[in-house]
Amino acid sequence: MSKVPLPVVMVSSLTQEGAAVTLEALDLGAVDFVPKPSGALSLDMHKVASDMCKKVKSAASARVRFVNRALSSSRLKTQSHYPKEFQTELKPESTNLEAAEKLVIIGSSTGGPSALMEVIPKLPKDLGAGVVVIQHMPPGFTKSLADRLNKVSELTVKEAEDGDLIAKNRVLIAPGGYHLVAGKNRKVEINSDLPVHGVRPAVDVFMESAAPIYQDKTIGVILTGMGFDGAKGMKTIKRLGGRTVAQDEDSCVVYGMPRAVVDMGLADRIASLNQISDQIKELL
Numbered sequence: 001m002s003k004v005p006l007p008v009v010m011v012s013s014l015t016q017e018g019a020a021v022t023l024e025a026l027d028l029g030a031v032d033f034v035p036k037p038s039g040a041l042s043l044d045m046h047k048v049a050s051d052m053c054k055k056v057k058s059a060a061s062a063r064v065r066f067v068n069r070a071l072s073s074s075r076l077k078t079q080s081h082y083p084k085e086f087q088t089e090l091k092p093e094s095t096n097l098e099a100a101e102k103l104v105i106i107g108s109s110t111g112g113p114s115a116l117m118e119v120i121p122k123l124p125k126d127l128g129a130g131v132v133v134i135q136h137m138p139p140g141f142t143k144s145l146a147d148r149l150n151k152v153s154e155l156t157v158k159e160a161e162d163g164d165l166i167a168k169n170r171v172l173i174a175p176g177g178y179h180l181v182a183g184k185n186r187k188v189e190i191n192s193d194l195p196v197h198g199v200r201p202a203v204d205v206f207m208e209s210a211a212p213i214y215q216d217k218t219i220g221v222i223l224t225g226m227g228f229d230g231a232k233g234m235k236t237i238k239r240l241g242g243r244t245v246a247q248d249e250d251s252c253v254v255y256g257m258p259r260a261v262v263d264m265g266l267a268d269r270i271a272s273l274n275q276i277s278d279q280i281k282e283l284l
Contacts, residue, residue, distance in 0.1 A: 005029060008031060027114050034052045058254055099166065101214075103217065104132070108133070108136070108224060111254055115223045119223070119280075128168065130172075131155065134206050142176040146173040177201075179205045208236050211237045219283050224251075224257070243269075
């Protein structure tokens with residue numbers, strides 16, 4: 001990608017190492033990935049044929065940029081390319097959690113893992129709000145995404161579990177393959193209800209459950225992604241007095257989800273990816 005950038009779709013094994021390599025590849029410029037249905041050989045790839053065709057077609061129209069980072073097999077597996085000032089040790093989970101009075105909800109899909117690596121590490125440890133991320137991903141990959149973000153962020157980042165508190169200065173990542181909703185006492189609940197917009201987790205599901213609880217103390221953010229998931233949720237956030245941010249077209253890998261928000265007149269602010277974290281801080 002540093003010499004001849006092309007749209008790449010990874011085909012990944014459903015293993016811990018496979019997830020880590022896939023996320024590194026996405027960060028280095030791959031557009032998307034398709035998980036193998038059954039292990040390394042996966043002679044039943046026909047099971048994911050429809051998903052693969054959709055993602056290949058999406059990748060063909062994605063914005064592909066030069067990535068000025070050399071790649072070696074050893075670095076791919078063991079070393080983050082982030083500068084030392086963005087690298088931290090794994091943070092122990094705090095036992096002194098405080099329920100968040102303000103909530104930032106970030107929705108993303110195609111191009112999202114790399115975009116989140118641009119946004120989450122720039123948020124300060126004293127953000128003063130809870131953060132919930134809904135990234136379209138299958139099971140087995142969101143735990144690696146959360147761990148990866150946690151290593152390079154000032155905020156604690158974890159994959160959400162049923163009953164987790166939406167806590168001040170903590171980021172929860174919706175688990176792949178499940179919907180996440182905001183429940184009683186500002187705790188999250190996980191369910192296996194039918195996919196919405198063909199995806200699970202869905203951004204709309206969480207936004208529409210959380211906005212009535214946090215109302216004008218909600219900030220909705222829609223990053224790069226295919227489709228229009230999140231538009232309905234952003235409408236609910238605005239109706240209840242919250243604020244909204246959409247990533248601009250030029251910095252998106254796929255300008256689908258943000259376009260839906262912008263075209264419906266639901267974006268209070270439209271910002272380049274490298275400005276999203278500043279927009280969040282200003283609105284808070």
